[in-house]
Amino acid sequence: MQEVEYLPEERQRIILERLQRDGRVVALELAQHFRVSEDSIRRDLRELAAAGLCLRVYGGALPLSPASASLTERLSVVPARKQALGARLASLLPAGQVVFVDAGSTNLAAMRALPENQALTIVTNSPLIAAEVAARESIELLMIGGLVERRTGAAFGTRALRDIADLRPDVYLLGVCALDAVAGITVFGFDEAEFKRLLVTQSRRVITAATSDKLGTGAPFAVAPARALADLVLEADAPAAQVEALQRAGLRIHADAEVPVNVPMSTPT
Amino acid sequence: MQEVEYLPEERQRIILERLQRDGRVVALELAQHFRVSEDSIRRDLRELAAAGLCLRVYGGALPLSPASASLTERLSVVPARKQALGARLASLLPAGQVVFVDAGSTNLAAMRALPENQALTIVTNSPLIAAEVAARESIELLMIGGLVERRTGAAFGTRALRDIADLRPDVYLLGVCALDAVAGITVFGFDEAEFKRLLVTQSRRVITAATSDKLGTGAPFAVAPARALADLVLEADAPAAQVEALQRAGLRIHADAEVPVNVPMSTPT
C-alpha cells in the first residue's frame, strides 16, 4: 500500500502542483518523496522545462511566472509612465490644503512625487497611500477606516462612508477606472462608486489623472459626469477626439509633453 | 529556522524582492538570512548588477529604479534581530483567528514572517502594517481610522477608540515601548496608553515581543501589569532576572535560542 508507484505523468503533474504551491521544487526532495532516483526527477524537470511549464535551475526548478505572488509585486510595479503622471498631479496640489487621495498606483506615484516639505493634510482610505506619506514631517495624515477591499486596496464600506460624512476636502484626488467624455467617470465596484460619488459632491475641487488606455472606456458603475472634474492630467498620446470633447466640457487639461521613451508599455503576462 | 536551502536562482529572486521592498540590501544580512557565505551573496549581487537589475554598492546593493523611496526608508531599518523576533511572534498566531496588530517594527516583521497562506483577520490602526498585508489573498484586513500620529505611525485618537469599542479580538499583538516585571507594560503616549488599555481588556489573549533593550525599562504611561500578557517573545540575551520575574508572573516565555550566526557548512565526517 505504501508502495504506491507513481506513473511518470502523474509524477509530473504533482511536480507542477508543488511548483505552484511552493514557488519552487528541489530535485533531491522530489526524489525522496517519490522514491525514485534523482535522474528520473531530472528527466521530468527537463521535459517540463522543454514543454515550457517551468524554469529549470541548478538543483531544481522554479515556476515560469513569478506567480508565487509573493510578498511584494505590488509596490514595485509603478511604471515610469505613471510616475510622470503622478509628478504632474502632485504639482496641482496647493500647499496647506486638505486633500482626499483615492487608492491607485497613479495617486501613489503622486504622493511619491510630492516635494519633501510640502505642507498638506492627506485623507485617504488606502493603507498604501497612507504608508507612503506617514513618515513625512510636513503632512498631516487622516486615515479612513473600514474593511479593506483586496481588489482596490482601500476601504469603501459603510463605516468608511460614515467616516467621510463630515469631510469637506479642498481637493479630491480621484482615482478613476475608466473615463469617457460622454459616459463620464465610471468604476468597477458598487461600494466604490457610492463612496466616490459622495466625495465628489463634498469636495471643493476634483482632479484626476488618466492613462491613455483608460480614456474612452467605461465601467459598470457611474460616479459623476466628466464635467465634475476641474483638472485632468493626461499623457501626450491621449486620443485627440476625447481630449477635445473633455475640453469642451470645461475641464482644464494638463497634458504631458512627451511619453518617456525607454518604457515597457504594458506587460500582458 | 528552516533547513530548507534556497536554490541559487530562488535566492536571487528573493534578493530582488527585498531590494524593491526595502530599497536596499546588505550583503552581510543576506548572508545570515540565507545561511551562506558573503562570497555567494556577493557573486549573486555581481550577477544581478551585470544583468542590469541592481546597482552594486559598497556593502550591498541598491535598486536601479528609485521606485520605492520614502515608504521604505523607515521600513528598511528592521534589523535582523527584529526579524527573528517577528518570525517567532508570527508562529504564535493560530490560523483563522482575529488578530489586532499594533504599530511597530517588530510587529511589522511578524507580518512579513507570516506564512503565505495563513488565513487570518488582521485589524490594525497602523497604515504600515496594513500596507504590508493588504495584498495577501488569505488575509482579511480591517483598518482602524483616525488621525495618524507621526511618532508612532498609527491612529490612537477618539475616532480610533470609538472604532474598536465593539471589537473583541482573539489575539492582541501588543506593541510595547517598555516592559518591566514590576512596572508592567508602559508606553510614551497618553492616547496610545488609553487605546492599548482598552484593547488589552477586550482581547482574549495578549501577546508581545520585546527586544532586550526594552526589558527592565519604563515609560510615562501604564497600559497593564505584565501578567496581562499570555505569551512573551524574548531574545536569547534577555536579562535573566527579568525573565525569571516575568515567568513567575505566569507569562509563557518564548526565547530565541540563538542570535543568527553564519554557521560553517563543513562538518567533520
Place this chain on the structure above:
DNA sequence: CACCGTCCTGCCTGATCGTACCGAATTCAT
C-alpha cells in the same frame, strides 16, 4: 510461449556549476 520494440528506470562518466576559503587589492572611516 517466444520474440521484439518501446518506455522507464537506475547507474556510470566526464563536464559543469555553485560554494567556501584564501590572499591581495581596494575602499571606507577615524
Place this chain on the structure above:
DNA sequence: ATGAATTCGGTACGATCAGGCAGGACGGTG
C-alpha cells in the same frame, strides 16, 4: 595616515548535470 571592512580573483571540493548504457516492465505479434 592607519586600521578595519569589503571586494576581487584564483583555487579546490563537492554537488549537480547531460548523455550513454544496460536491465526490467509492458504490450503487441507471430
